[in-house]
Amino acid sequence: MSTSATQPELRRKILDVTRHLLIKEGYAGLSMRKIARAIGYSATTIYLYFKNKDELFHTLILEGLELLYKQLQEGVDGVEDPEKRLRALCEQYLMFGLRNPEYYEIMFIMHPEKTSRFPVEDFRKGRRNLQLFADTLARGADQGLFQVEDSRVSASVIWAYLHGVVSLLIAQRVDVRINHEQFVEEAIDRAVGSFRAITV
Amino acid sequence: MSTSATQPELRRKILDVTRHLLIKEGYAGLSMRKIARAIGYSATTIYLYFKNKDELFHTLILEGLELLYKQLQEGVDGVEDPEKRLRALCEQYLMFGLRNPEYYEIMFIMHPEKTSRFPVEDFRKGRRNLQLFADTLARGADQGLFQVEDSRVSASVIWAYLHGVVSLLIAQRVDVRINHEQFVEEAIDRAVGSFRAITV
Amino acid sequence: MSTSATQPELRRKILDVTRHLLIKEGYAGLSMRKIARAIGYSATTIYLYFKNKDELFHTLILEGLELLYKQLQEGVDGVEDPEKRLRALCEQYLMFGLRNPEYYEIMFIMHPEKTSRFPVEDFRKGRRNLQLFADTLARGADQGLFQVEDSRVSASVIWAYLHGVVSLLIAQRVDVRINHEQFVEEAIDRAVGSFRAITV
Amino acid sequence: MSTSATQPELRRKILDVTRHLLIKEGYAGLSMRKIARAIGYSATTIYLYFKNKDELFHTLILEGLELLYKQLQEGVDGVEDPEKRLRALCEQYLMFGLRNPEYYEIMFIMHPEKTSRFPVEDFRKGRRNLQLFADTLARGADQGLFQVEDSRVSASVIWAYLHGVVSLLIAQRVDVRINHEQFVEEAIDRAVGSFRAITV
DNA sequence: GATGAATGAGCGTTCATTCAT
DNA sequence: AATGAATGAACGCTCATTCAT
Numbered sequence: 001m002s003t004s005a006t007q008p009e010l011r012r013k014i015l016d017v018t019r020h021l022l023i024k025e026g027y028a029g030l031s032m033r034k035i036a037r038a039i040g041y042s043a044t045t046i047y048l049y050f051k052n053k054d055e056l057f058h059t060l061i062l063e064g065l066e067l068l069y070k071q072l073q074e075g076v077d078g079v080e081d082p083e084k085r086l087r088a089l090c091e092q093y094l095m096f097g098l099r100n101p102e103y104y105e106i107m108f109i110m111h112p113e114k115t116s117r118f119p120v121e122d123f124r125k126g127r128r129n130l131q132l133f134a135d136t137l138a139r140g141a142d143q144g145l146f147q148v149e150d151s152r153v154s155a156s157v158i159w160a161y162l163h164g165v166v167s168l169l170i171a172q173r174v175d176v177r178i179n180h181e182q183f184v185e186e187a188i189d190r191a192v193g194s195f196r197a198i199t200v
Numbered sequence: 201m202s203t204s205a206t207q208p209e210l211r212r213k214i215l216d217v218t219r220h221l222l223i224k225e226g227y228a229g230l231s232m233r234k235i236a237r238a239i240g241y242s243a244t245t246i247y248l249y250f251k252n253k254d255e256l257f258h259t260l261i262l263e264g265l266e267l268l269y270k271q272l273q274e275g276v277d278g279v280e281d282p283e284k285r286l287r288a289l290c291e292q293y294l295m296f297g298l299r300n301p302e303y304y305e306i307m308f309i310m311h312p313e314k315t316s317r318f319p320v321e322d323f324r325k326g327r328r329n330l331q332l333f334a335d336t337l338a339r340g341a342d343q344g345l346f347q348v349e350d351s352r353v354s355a356s357v358i359w360a361y362l363h364g365v366v367s368l369l370i371a372q373r374v375d376v377r378i379n380h381e382q383f384v385e386e387a388i389d390r391a392v393g394s395f396r397a398i399t400v
Numbered sequence: 401m402s403t404s405a406t407q408p409e410l411r412r413k414i415l416d417v418t419r420h421l422l423i424k425e426g427y428a429g430l431s432m433r434k435i436a437r438a439i440g441y442s443a444t445t446i447y448l449y450f451k452n453k454d455e456l457f458h459t460l461i462l463e464g465l466e467l468l469y470k471q472l473q474e475g476v477d478g479v480e481d482p483e484k485r486l487r488a489l490c491e492q493y494l495m496f497g498l499r500n501p502e503y504y505e506i507m508f509i510m511h512p513e514k515t516s517r518f519p520v521e522d523f524r525k526g527r528r529n530l531q532l533f534a535d536t537l538a539r540g541a542d543q544g545l546f547q548v549e550d551s552r553v554s555a556s557v558i559w560a561y562l563h564g565v566v567s568l569l570i571a572q573r574v575d576v577r578i579n580h581e582q583f584v585e586e587a588i589d590r591a592v593g594s595f596r597a598i599t600v
Numbered sequence: 601m602s603t604s605a606t607q608p609e610l611r612r613k614i615l616d617v618t619r620h621l622l623i624k625e626g627y628a629g630l631s632m633r634k635i636a637r638a639i640g641y642s643a644t645t646i647y648l649y650f651k652n653k654d655e656l657f658h659t660l661i662l663e664g665l666e667l668l669y670k671q672l673q674e675g676v677d678g679v680e681d682p683e684k685r686l687r688a689l690c691e692q693y694l695m696f697g698l699r700n701p702e703y704y705e706i707m708f709i710m711h712p713e714k715t716s717r718f719p720v721e722d723f724r725k726g727r728r729n730l731q732l733f734a735d736t737l738a739r740g741a742d743q744g745l746f747q748v749e750d751s752r753v754s755a756s757v758i759w760a761y762l763h764g765v766v767s768l769l770i771a772q773r774v775d776v777r778i779n780h781e782q783f784v785e786e787a788i789d790r791a792v793g794s795f796r797a798i799t800v
Numbered sequence: 801g802a803t804g805a806a807t808g809a810g811c812g813t814t815c816a817t818t819c820a821t
Numbered sequence: 822a823a824t825g826a827a828t829g830a831a832c833g834c835t836c837a838t839t840c841a842t
Contacts, residue, residue, distance in 0.1 A: 006825060026311035028228040032812060042828050044814085053812065108373065109309070127375070149386075153378055157365075157387045160374075164364025165357075173308065174360075175327065178353055186349075187357045190394035198398075207801070232837060242803050243837085253837065407822070428628040432816060442824050443816085453816065508773065509709070511626030527775065549786075553778055557765075557787045560774075564764025565757075573708065574760075575727070578753055586749075587757045590794035598798075606804060632833060642807050644835085653833065803842085811835075821824085 011049045013039055019060060019102040027057070027110050057106055058118050064103030065125040068096050072132050082140030083192060089133055090162055090188045097166030098184075109167060130155050137195065147197040154195065161191045211249045213239055219260060222302035227257075227310055257306055258318045264303035265325040268296050272332050282340030283392060289333055290362060290388045297366030309367055330355050337395065347397040354395065361391045411449045413439055419460060422502035427457075427510055457506055458522065464503035465525040468496050472532050482540030483592060489533055490562055490588045497566030509567055530555050537595065547597040554595065561591045611649045613639055619660060619702040627657070627710050657706055658718050664703030665725040668696050672732050682740030683792060689733055690762055690788045697766030698784075709767060730755050737795065747797040754795065761791045 017038045021030055032053055036043040050056040075092035076085045097104045107126075134155035140146035148154045165187045168174050174183060217238045221230055232253060236243035250256040275292035276285045297304045307326075334355035340346035348354045365387045368374050374383060417438045421430055432453060436443035450456040475492035476485045497504040507526075534555035540546035548554045565587045568574050574583060617638045621630055632653055636643040650656040675692035676685045697704045707726075734755035740746035748754045765787045768774050774783060 010826090028311070031810075033810080043812085044828055045826080047813075048826070109367075109371075130375075150382070152375070153383055153386055156368075156374055156378055156383055157390060160364035160368050160383075160387060161361045161391075162364065163368055164360035164362065167309075167367060168356075168360050168363055171308075171311075173326075174356055175330075175352070178356055182350070183353050183356055183360075186353055187360060190357060190391075191361075194390035194394040210801095231835075233835085244803055244839085245801085247838075248801070410822090431814075433814085444818085444824055445822085447817075448822070508771075509767075511628065511771075526773075530775075550782070552775070553783050553786055556768075556774055556778055556783055557790060560764035560768050560783075560787060561761045561791075562764065563768055564760035564762065567709075567767060568756075568760050568763055571709075574756055575730075575752070578756055582750070583753055583756055583760075586753055587760060590757060591761075591790075594790035594794040610805090631831075633831075643833085644807055645805080647834075648805070805840090805842105807837105807839085809836085811833105814832075815830085816828105818828085819826090821826105 006048055010039075010041070010045075014046055014049055014056070015060060015063070018056060022102040022105050027106060054117055057110075058122065060103065061106050061118060061122050062125060064100065064107045065122065065129065067100070067103065068093070068107070069125070069129050069132075071096050072129060076132070076136070082136055082143060082145050083196065085136045086133075086140065086146075086158075086195065087188065087192050089136060090158070090191055093159075093162045094166060094184060094188065097162075098169060101170045104166060104170060108163060109170075130159055133158055140195070145197055146195045148195060158191055158195070161187065210239075210241070210245075214246055214249055214256070215260060215263065218256060219302045222260075222305060227306060254318070258322065260303065261307050261318065261322055262325060264300065264307045265322065265329065267300070267303065268293070268307075269325070269329050269332075271296050272329060276332070276336070282336055282343060282345050283396065285336045286333075286340065286346075286358075286395065287388065287392050289336060290358070290391055293359075293362045294366060294384060294388070297362075298369060301370045304366060304370060308363060309370070330359055333358055340395070345397055346395045348395065358391055358395070361387065410439075410441070410445075414446055414449055414456070415460060415463065418456060419502050422505060427506060460503065461507050461522055462525060464500065464507045465522065465529065467500070467503065468493070468507075469525070469529050469532075471496050472529060476532070476536070482536055482543060482545050483596065485536045486533070486540065486546075486558075486595065487588065487592050489536060490558070490591055493559075493562045494566060494584060494588070497562075498569060501570045504566060504570060508563060509570070530559055533558055540595070545597055546595045548595060558591055558595070561587070606648055610639075610641070610645075614646055614649055614656070615660060615663070618656060622702040622705050627706060654717055657710075658722065660703065661706050661718060661722050662725060664700065664707045665722065665729065667700070667703065668693070668707070669725070669729050669732075671696050672729060676732070676736070682736055682743060682745050683796065685736045686733075686740065686746075686758075686795065687788065687792045689736060690758070690791055693759075693762045694766060694784060694788065697762075698769060701770045704766060704770060708763060709770075730759055733758055740795070745797055746795045748795060758791055758795070761787065 014035065018030070018035050021035060021038060025034065032046055033043045035056075036046055039046075046056070050059065071092050072089055075088040079085045079088055130152075134151040137146055137148050137154050137158075138151040141148040141151065165184065169180065169184075174180060214235065218230070218235050221235060221238060225234065232246055233243050236246055239245075246256070250259065272289055272292050275288040279285045279288055330352075334351040337346055337348050337354050337358075338351040341348040341351065365384065369380065369384075374380060414435065418430070418435050421434060421438060425434065432446055433443050435456075436446055439445075446456070450459065472489055472492050475488040479485045479488055530552075534551040537546055537548050537554050537558075538551040541548040541551065565584060569580065569584075574580060614635065618630070618635050621634060621638060625634065632646055633643050635656075636646055639646075646656070650659065671692045672689055675688040679685045679688055730752075734751040737746055737748050737754050737758075738751040741748040741751065765784065769780065769784075774780060
């Protein structure tokens with residue numbers, strides 16, 4: 001698929017190390033040489049496993065999107081009630097973002113100028129995640145539980161909310177004197193609640 | 201305040217040009233030499249007005265925070281009704297972000313690796329903006345209109361929501377097939393609505 | 401002869417592929433890895449057949465000189481008249497250069513910095529080609545048909561003429577608005593004619 | 601004209617050093633770093649005087665073409681007799697090539713793959729030199745002294761001859777046991793002679 | 801008040817080559 | 822007979838920054 005697989009463990013190591021360096025350095029600050037130093041190999045070696053920097057990051061993006069999709073799916077597996085499903089999606093999304101800030105950074109925060117160089121395949125994978133939200137919203141709307149006009153728009157709105165929460169936390173921009181768990185919980189509550197149809 | 205102020209107009213020009221270049225080039229793509237070329241002075245000259253690149257950007261961040269504060273204030277000026285105030289704050293915040301993506305980028309999106317080098321002063325200025333939300337929420341809660349436990353936490357939540365909306369839009373991550381105005385409007389509606397106390 | 405000959409067909413394939421790649425890529429743009437990819441073997445394999453890049457090219461140079469010699473010989477085979485022989489040699493030389501620009505490039509155009517590393521053997525082979533010209537000139541002079549003082553010098557002169565024609569054409573330096581066939585023909589005519597003894 | 605002139609002597613020095621390194625290293629083997637080392641400055645400094653490697657070489661090419669033109673012109677200045685003019689042009693051309701092998705290398709030997717990146721301006725300058733030959737040939741033909749059909753074609757032919765002589769000598773491919781002066785002289789004699797109309 | 805001159809560090813990438821298997 | 826794994830050196834180039842004037 002990508003440059004001959006040669007030694008799978010090292011390939012894995014490169015991906016993992018890159019991922020972790022991303023937290024400290026960010027995309028812009030991360031160079032092939034730094035990655036090489038961190039894995040204890042020469043910079044040239046990385047090119048045995050990835051055609052170039054873009055491909056390395058593209059691989060990480062795909063992995064992240066895949067992982068997120070799996071976690072979202074598992075989160076809703078067997079859950080029938082639309083609101084419970086929606087809540088589960090939100091929780092899974094936040095959990096994913098907070099537990100995998102490195103993945104999150106390249107997946108959703110990286111500047112579009114860089115992003116645009118990656119194949120559309122990525123975007124398709126990304127949309128699949130959004131669709132999970134849209135489907136759940138649509139189903140809830142059908143059952144009269146959610147107040148939704150256009151499920152795709154609403155899914156984007158809730159995604160934006162969650163994205164805001166994750167990215168502020170990752171960037172350590174939420175005041176330290178605030179209880180982060182309480183913050184996250186309230187964010188979920190209100191996000192989910194904002195879709196609830198008022199039933200008198 | 202910072203490096204001998206010598207010739208105020210030039211200092212201003214540097215800041216403005218930098219800000220405008222930020223839109224086109226992004227932070228990573230912006231170099232001192234490019235700024236120099238754009239203002240028609242030598243690169244060295246910039247160092248007469250700003251100690252280094254960090255300080256230049258730090259100044260812009262402070263300006264942005266100030267500008268945002270002013271716009272938020274103006275938006276609520278004379279508006280008494282808490283919900284209308286909250287809505288106005290949301291609208292102003294979004295408008296600021298979407299009209300000044302350069303400011304927004306360095307203020308709220310830039311990687312912490314960069315940010316951490318900036319003085320705490322910035323964060324204080326940032327908190328002042330959040331406080332406007334908190335105050336409005338608190339006032340609404342006092343009047344029984346909002347359902348709020350800890351106004352600082354809730355302010356952070358609504359800020360996160362708005363931040364999500366702005367940053368997805370700036371990063372051009374919102375599906376082009378979605379009506380962006382509708383998206384923004386719904387985002388505001390739900391965000392504000394999520395604080396409304398249910399009054400039967 | 402050079403590095404254990406192991407599997408003759410593969411050795412042959414490496415040489416041929418290299419030769420063909422030379423046309424597209426030129427010497428500078430040609431790397432061992434590209435050759436390896438083109439023959440469908442690993443880069444390491446080439447080193448089983450050739451000590452290093454130099455030896456590979458050296459082998460090609462020798463082959464080229466050999467091929468040129470054969471073609472020159474065939475061209476004059478059975479031709480008795482000195483002027484016709486000389487003309488045939490010129491034609492064969494030009495034909496060889498224009499039909500095998502890859503060979504020609506490494507044989508006669510490549511920078512001496514590279515060439516100097518090659519064994520003198522090559523130059524001996526090269527001289528043999530020149531000798532064909534010298535012999536023909538000498539014979540013509542003996543018969544009073546050519547005006548030649550030192551046949552080796554004169555052979556070098558005519559070689560230089562032909563080399564100029566080939567290398568300008570290969571390097572695409574001859575104005576496109578000029579009829580190249582006419583150019584080549586005139587070049588041969590004058591070159592041959594310049595040796596003709598004036599017989600009134 | 602090209603990157604700010606800053607310190608003219610250093611700019612000159614870069615050009616001269618590059619020119620001389622070209623003999624030893626050839627175009628392909630010559631790097632910005634090598635040039636930098638040779639002038640005793642950092643590689644970065646070169647970029648203060650030339651936008652990039654291409655511009656540096658392009659400047660040299662233009663200089664060379666200019667210099668050649670001047671020498672050709674001076675050589676025929678005041679010379680009326682067409683054959684003497686033609687001979688003078690040949691002599692000047694050869695002298696230029698042999699005395700400035702570095703200029704000659706980039707002007708006429710460098711691979712077209714590189715050449716094509718240079719502006720057409722260069723080619724125009726190059727054609728101007730060829731035109732001097734063509735004009736002289738045409739004039740001689742008008743006077744019935746030269747046997748010329750198409751002066752542009754014939755000029756190309758004589759240029760090819762001369763180019764062959766220069767490039768073989770520069771590349772040190774002419775047998776050392778041959779008297780080079782004799783070789784050059786004979787080359788000129790025959791080249792010029794080949795245009796002479798046979799007058800009985 | 802402004803700049804010309806210069807640089808060391810770093811970037812992504814390619815290369816010929818080696819060595820153990 | 823062939824290769825997978827790895828590397829040091831080099832490439833063209835850009836960057837933020839310094840310093841003397």
